Amino acid sequence: MERIEYPMLDEVLYRQVLPSGLTVLVVPRKGFSKKLAYFVTDYGSIHTHFSFGGKEYCAPAGVAHYLEHKLFDMPGGRDVSAEFAALGAITNAFTSYDMTAYYFSCTENFADCLHLLLEFVSTPYFTEESVAKEQGIIDQEIGMNEDAPDSRVYEDLMQAAYREHPIRVPILGTSETIRKITPEVLHTCHRAFYTPGNMLLCVVGDVEAGEVASIANAVLGTEKREVGRKLRDWQEDLTCPAAYTSRTMEVAMPMFSLAFKCQPPEKGEAGIRREMVADLAAEALFGESSQLYLRLYEEGIIDSSFGGGFETIDGCAMLMASGDSYQPQAVLDALIEQAAKLAESGIEEGDFNRMKRSALGRRIRGLDSFDSTCFRLCAYHLSEFAYFDFPAVYAGITREEVRDFLAEAVRRENSSLSVIYPPKEEENL
Amino acid sequence: MEKVVYNNGYMTETERQNVATKENIMIETTQLIPGVTLRCCRDSRFKQGCLSFQLVRRMDASEAHLNALLPAVLLRATNRHPDLRSITQHLDDLYGASVSTLVRRVGDYQTVGLYCGFMDDRFALPGEQVLAPMAEFLEELLLDSPVSGGAFLPELVESEKKNLIATIESELNDKRAYAMGRLLKTMCREDSFGLPRLGEKDQVAAIKPKELLDHYRRILRESPIEIFYVGSAESGYIARLMGPVLEKLERNYVNLPAQTAFHGGAGEDVVEEMDVSQGKLCLGFTTPITNRSPEFPAMQLLNTIFGAGMTSKLFMNVREKLSLCYSVGSGYYGSKGIVTVSAGIDFDKEQLAREEILRQFAACQAGDISEEELNSAKEAILSSLRSTHDSPGSIEGYYATAALSGMGMTPEQYMAAVKNVTLADVTAAARSLTPHSSYFLKGVN
Numbered sequence: 023m024e025r026i027e028y029p030m031l032d033e034v035l036y037r038q039v040l041p042s043g044l045t046v047l048v049v050p051r052k053g054f055s056k057k058l059a060y061f062v063t064d065y066g067s068i069h070t071h072f073s074f075g076g077k078e079y080c081a082p083a084g085v086a087h088y089l090e091h092k093l094f095d096m097p098g099g100r101d102v103s104a105e106f107a108a109l110g111a112i113t114n115a116f117t118s119y120d121m122t123a124y125y126f127s128c129t130e131n132f133a134d135c136l137h138l139l140l141e142f143v144s145t146p147y148f149t150e151e152s153v154a155k156e157q158g159i160i161d162q163e164i165g166m167n168e169d170a171p172d173s174r175v176y177e178d179l180m181q182a183a184y185r186e187h188p189i190r191v192p193i194l195g196t197s198e199t200i201r202k203i204t205p206e207v208l209h210t211c212h213r214a215f216y217t218p219g220n221m222l223l224c225v226v227g228d229v230e231a232g233e234v235a236s237i238a239n240a241v242l243g244t245e246k247r248e249v250g251r252k253l254r255d256w257q258e259d260l261t262c263p264a265a266y267t268s269r270t271m272e273v274a275m276p277m278f279s280l281a282f283k284c285q286p287p288e289k290g291e292a293g294i295r296r297e298m299v300a301d302l303a304a305e306a307l308f309g310e311s312s313q314l315y316l317r318l319y320e321e322g323i324i325d326s327s328f329g330g331g332f333e334t335i336d337g338c339a340m341l342m343a344s345g346d347s348y349q350p351q352a353v354l355d356a357l358i359e360q361a362a363k364l365a366e367s368g369i370e371e372g373d374f375n376r377m378k379r380s381a382l383g384r385r386i387r388g389l390d391s392f393d394s395t396c397f398r399l400c401a402y403h404l405s406e407f408a409y410f411d412f413p414a415v416y417a418g419i420t421r422e423e424v425r426d427f428l429a430e431a432v433r434r435e436n437s438s439l440s441v442i443y444p445p446k447e448e449e450n451l
Numbered sequence: 452m453e454k455v456v457y458n459n460g461y462m463t464e465t466e467r468q469n470v471a472t473k474e475n476i477m478i479e480t481t482q483l484i485p486g487v488t489l490r491c492c493r494d495s496r497f498k499q500g501c502l503s504f505q506l507v508r509r510m511d512a513s514e515a516h517l518n519a520l521l522p523a524v525l526l527r528a529t530n531r532h533p534d535l536r537s538i539t540q541h542l543d544d545l546y547g548a549s550v551s552t553l554v555r556r557v558g559d560y561q562t563v564g565l566y567c568g569f570m571d572d573r574f575a576l577p578g579e580q581v582l583a584p585m586a587e588f589l590e591e592l593l594l595d596s597p598v599s600g601g602a603f604l605p606e607l608v609e610s611e612k613k614n615l616i617a618t619i620e621s622e623l624n625d626k627r628a629y630a631m632g633r634l635l636k637t638m639c640r641e642d643s644f645g646l647p648r649l650g651e652k653d654q655v656a657a658i659k660p661k662e663l664l665d666h667y668r669r670i671l672r673e674s675p676i677e678i679f680y681v682g683s684a685e686s687g688y689i690a691r692l693m694g695p696v697l698e699k700l701e702r703n704y705v706n707l708p709a710q711t712a713f714h715g716g717a718g719e720d721v722v723e724e725m726d727v728s729q730g731k732l733c734l735g736f737t738t739p740i741t742n743r744s745p746e747f748p749a750m751q752l753l754n755t756i757f758g759a760g761m762t763s764k765l766f767m768n769v770r771e772k773l774s775l776c777y778s779v780g781s782g783y784y785g786s787k788g789i790v791t792v793s794a795g796i797d798f799d800k801e802q803l804a805r806e807e808i809l810r811q812f813a814a815c816q817a818g819d820i821s822e823e824e825l826n827s828a829k830e831a832i833l834s835s836l837r838s839t840h841d842s843p844g845s846i847e848g849y850y851a852t853a854a855l856s857g858m859g860m861t862p863e864q865y866m867a868a869v870k871n872v873t874l875a876d877v878t879a880a881a882r883s884l885t886p887h888s889s890y891f892l893k894g895v896n
Binding site for chain 2: 104157168327382387
């Protein structure tokens, strides 16, 4: 395996693409008990439209998440969770808009656990009965999500900000769409996207990199198979269909989320650089060390729940901010006004260097977390970037780039605001 | 201070390997002055360190709200850094270090203080340090607040009161946490465990800046103080860094009463209506077994088998077999001896879910537990304990409160005790549980 050293971070990374097309990343952490493995497919809730085996498919919304639930079923009544538990491991999975991840963490029996993870994710087993039964569970998950104001405020915002992009639809789908999911639909999506060439295995822990690769070869084989082609046929410009959306829920005080739609970054280092520029821009505009944060906090317009940053999802990019506020519109106005000022005056050099130093330090601290490191390695790999290269990217960013980003991105015509009001709160917009 | 510490107290590679042995974490405990305990976990595997400072109080309705507000006010300004912006800029200079407020419930106690997280010195530019200036800044935040007329600055206090009230109110946003809070309040009408950790809204609203400063000065004088450090430096160095803080304290230390087991009154079944899509059913059980009891490991295993995780009886039956819910699980509050169950369900499935939860509970009491279930539960607890040692935050979270809650075992003793638990012990633990109260949050109509 290729071994790459990152002395600045005190990290080593092993990397290899196996004959099956599976990419393997291993970060050996000597002296730690915990071992964490992520088995990830480059496939999420938005990838419902694809072509595979010469045919075109339009799958019901929520299928990626449904599939994630059903992959835990194994033939012969085997119980995957119980098998992990017997090995002293914990397993779980999550589905996002553009990826699905299955993972376990253990302190012992690593090889057996890894074998089991690769096996269950690559073994589709769906019966009519078990697929139908899952509807009850997912209906309850949808219900739980409907009562979660932070999910609602975000999902409403996506509907207001996007015209066609499937980010408009919740990751779980809806009660109606999940009723269209059959074993056949699940099988097709599994064949199209759960093939090693579309997947990534990432391990963080005190393990032998070579052992990880040989277990993966043994379980997944060496044959290369066709990967489904995602049809990204949505037409999106940077304007939002609705500048404002709101609803009433059982919340204590009004809650908001706002977005400035940006051009989706390209893949590779240029894209990551843009993402880091955007994060620094967010910091300069409304981070805790910014003038604006101090003013809004002292005026009581925002409180400690306020925060934000740059978010990218396949085909989407947004500078976002959210929090609790009695004056969400005033927050949006202040952001636009302050961005114009910064675009005019530029960012002071001292402030800029301090922000870069802080961002770098926080990322280095973040490496202590196995979960965050594993997740970032995967997410950045899918964007075709080696995450541990981040210090060099930071070093190269100039304050002009950050200023230019603010000038270009923070515009009223590209913005949308979503608010959730408590039942008795008069809308004061 | 005269002794020169080699390389700021860092370890050599050989020392580093000796210390970083699995399952064998060393917490070095030092009594700095009476009532002030420093606990250090020297470990240079990490890229960051943490340093926490906690005043330990009795959880009491007369001061819970003051304790909850206090650290937020301390974090707003110092005489040298007069506003949030200059505080954050200083932390940015320290490579994005963070300071956050700590307001914890540990059994009958409430702790109040600050938690610092910071990058390890070895990643700083040559000649720069993080730990020493971090400790200095902690001192500044704790002891150099701007004061006027014997009171904290009123505008800071008023603004943090608003924030705290918003935080208290926002508990409603997370319906599961809200429902659990209501259940514990119902169960613990006569126990400190029923008091809200952050105090009541009206009490917060009534706090005066002078009252808060007087209270702070009193608790700095009287309270046991816990300082906890995880990182690459040795404990003597941390003790010296904390020296200036201790020198400024005028101590008149008062010991705290010991932790007590649950002593709430009679149970009650409460139903509340709200405009929600999903119902939340919470059941509460009590047991005389606390984390001070020899049966504690058995009780923790019972809780794991009953309702913790994806292989528990509740998950396997209430969710997987009957598809009644997405989320279901149990929790054991070891410092009090309370076990709770919570499930998110359809409103009309309340009776079904309740019956199934109680059926699984009865199965535990009847000893209907397989060897496999017991072994899996043991593995889960051992594994989670081992991984506790893999991050500074989880080491602090676990060990900075374990001693306070009265848990007397070292991790090694505790792991050994878990391994020795038998099926009969777990069944006995299940039989010690009594259903006490329930809470159901349901939709309107």
